[in-house]
Amino acid sequence: MGGLQASAVAKIEAICDRYKDERTPLMMILSDIQNEYGYIPLEVQEIVSRKTGISVAEIYGVVTFYSFFSLKPKGKFVIGCCLGTACYVKGAQQVIDKFSEELGIKPGETTDDGMFTLDALRCIGACGIAPAVSINGTVYPKMTAGQVAGVIEKYRKEGAAA
């Protein structure tokens, strides 16, 4: 495994310093790192350990406990299908099954080209517009299996253009 770039190390250390006046800030530090880089591998955990004095074992325990923290990088577009009760009774399972079929991955996995990650979310509280799908923070209301292919195409074009 290659080492981290000096700029990344500096950024991570800065994130740790951001919360030095807060009590037990580990969750805040890890959240910021996750938002910045999309994942928190072991090498990064080691830096956080060095800065905070918390053991890598404990940090690893926290990273693996919470579903928002990831050890592996996520895709460019994270497709979150809500499977909360209100969405489920309105057919959300068919929606996520269709995404799974079209992308060729199971929930929790990322496509080989690094473009898409498919996640099953547990209720994002948008029950009035069930079934809801959240893609990189944009919430799509009343999604149907029929709309899935179109949505994927839209993001594929966006990803190719960038």
Next chain:
Amino acid sequence: MIKTIESLNERIGTCTRCLEDKISGADGKRHIVLCGGTGCLSNHSKEIMEKFREVLEAKGAADLATVNQVGCFGFCSQGPFVKIYPEDTLYRLVKLEDVEEIVESDIVNHQIVERLLYEEPSTGEKVKKQDDINFYKKQKRIALHGCGVIDPENLDEALGMGAFKGLERALSMTRQEVIDEVLASGIRGRGGAGFPTGRKWQFAYNVESDEKYVVCNGDEGDPGAFMDRSILEGNPLAVIEGMMIAGYAIGARNGYFYVRAEYPIAVKRLRIAIAQAREAGLLGENILGSGFSFDCHLRLGAGAFVCGEETALLNSIEGKRGMPRPRPPFPAVKGLWGKPTVINNVETLASIPTILRETAAEYAKVGTERSKGTKVFALGGKVNNVGLVEVPMGTTLRELIYDIGGGIPDGKRFKAIQTGGPSGGCLTEEFLDEPIDFDNLVAKGSMMGSGGAIVMDEDNCMVDVAKFYMEFICDESCGKCSPCRIGTHRMLEILTRITEGRGEMKDLEELEELSDTLKTNSLCALGQTASNPVNSTLSHFRDEYIAHIVDKKCPAHVCKNLMEYHIDPEKCVGCGMCARGCPAKCIGKSGYTAPGHKLESLAIDTSKCVKCGACMSTCRFKAISKI
């Protein structure tokens, strides 16, 4: 800066007049407000708001009307909403293309755009004002005070609705008097457990400590619940004020909000509200010259349902895995960083300012004998009017589902209403006239829970629903205690086998035994209540379980292994649309032509069918059904 009671009241006076003038039109302007809750925002309400500003500017009408967003109107299935003051006209299902017309017709020419008004489904009548819509008639907004009226990112509008008057009264009383007031109101925790709030505050007050904390539980994780999100998005200052009153009462100087990371808009609005309160001097040192100092801090969750459990939440703030602690000691005695801590739900705290401002006696006039006040419900599922409702305790399930909810869509039959999420249970038709409150629903085999209320119809399979909740619990179990970690998985295995047609009658006994083990031996409420949906569905829908096990049939035609798609050869005209769209290519000619038909009917080869349902949704002749 608001440094004294006098300057607070002066500012409130100005802001109240301002808000009143806005609503009454005394300021000579029109005011366009749009719902800025998550539901409407994902339906482009922000773009619609910007379009209003653009169009007004373009027409040279920018002086005629102001435009701002407000919190959740509650009637989510009819959003996005646009309300115009002073006429109090409510437009619904507004699209970007409608903006031009609204400005030209209503703002410039004072002509209401009739087609955008709400239409009462039973009469076809158009309704102009929000209060005249049936959905709203039986509601009473206390926790949702201000939501849908004020701009949640504007401190002055909150002050205009009496923000901080509750705190003002609290500061004029002794700390014990404040606790007595909360006790007298009868308010019980709105997070699901229903513990008397005043009693919790009393426990924390009684402990001597150099440091105490108030924590707001904003980790609303029940699938199908969005009450707390709407309150935080619609009137965050109410929750801040409630937290401050709690802090004053118990002797805390710091409050922590713990909010789900899945609620970015709520987090943003809370941050803004805290910053505005600090800037105005309403948070910080020597608040209103009383000597009471208090500050608020924000901590985010990271996607763990179990962190809604109060001690797991505390561990999360402390930078640990979200695993619960054994009790005693209870958090009120030994909580955050080992100090006495009161943890209250968002809705509970949002109700506190009203109790202090209007008095406990006023609050206690609403509700039932042992459940005072109102409850916010997130009504969802198979109901016409999906959205957020707040009703007095004692309202019946029938009123909730039919009068407010508008009944079941598509002429389907009501089957059950599930309340309390994964910790709750379902109630059937025979319970529709039961009044909703903490104790009554428990007595009838369910629970009120945090407010998620999912309506189910004849097309929902109750065994599948029980399996759904157990799957969720298995994912979210923290793993600390064996009964929950192992027991839930064993129960899920049994439920899966039953839904796949491999169940046996002894499975039902095993489910009951496991359920008992979880209830009596789990460390926290997640494990202790995990089997409630199973118990509840077994109790009311035992015949469905037996059909799955003995007849190998799913009466609601949901469980894939126990149902089939079937083309009625008499109705099928042989158009072939279904066959063209079939991913398994399993639809072919049946060899039978119905009398009067030109083409052969089609038939499904059930051995190849993947049960996707595409054929049924394509058929325009209603020839395909589930059997």
